[in-house]
Amino acid sequence: MEKEFIKKIEKELKQKKAKIEKELLEFAQKNAHNKNNYQTKFPNIGDEAEENAKEIDEFSTNLGLKEILEKDLRDIKDALKRIKNGTYGKCKYCGKEISKERLLARPVSSACIECKRKLQRQGL
Numbered sequence: 797m798e799k800e801f802i803k804k805i806e807k808e809l810k811q812k813k814a815k816i817e818k819e820l821l822e823f824a825q826k827n828a829h830n831k832n833n834y835q836t837k838f839p840n841i842g843d844e845a846e847e848n849a850k851e852i853d854e855f856s857t858n859l860g861l862k863e864i865l866e867k868d869l870r871d872i873k874d875a876l877k878r879i880k881n882g883t884y885g886k887c888k889y890c891g892k893e894i895s896k897e898r899l900l901a902r903p904v905s906s907a908c909i910e911c912k913r914k915l916q917r918q919g920l
């Protein structure tokens with residue numbers, strides 16, 4: 797895989813990572829003991845019953861969103877790690893190069909399309 801291509805992907809991943817981290821901090825805070833973990837803050841809207849209900853509603857929405865963003869963040873960090881140690885772009889199952897088209901569409905891919913399809917057929 798060409799350096800230029802990987803550089804481009806790395807830049808994209810870093811931008812995405814910064815964006816997600818910013819988004820997470822809008823409603824969650826970093827876990828002091830585990831920096832890969834965020835804790836959703838409980839919103840404080842008011843003390844009325846209706847406001848409390850709204851708080852719970854917002855909290856559970858944020859919890860779901862947090863799960864999604866955290867997973868994205870983990871994928872991005874893993875991809876950046878692979879770039880660092882030079883294994884980026886190689887399928888973790890068969891070791892073949894992942895196509896550029898696939899990496900452009902989904903830069904965090906760690907498996908080639910053939911292996912991915914095989915796994916999906918097996919229901920994994």
Ligand SMILES: [Zn+2]
Pocket residue numbers: 887888889890891892907908909910911912
């Ligand atoms: Zn493969």
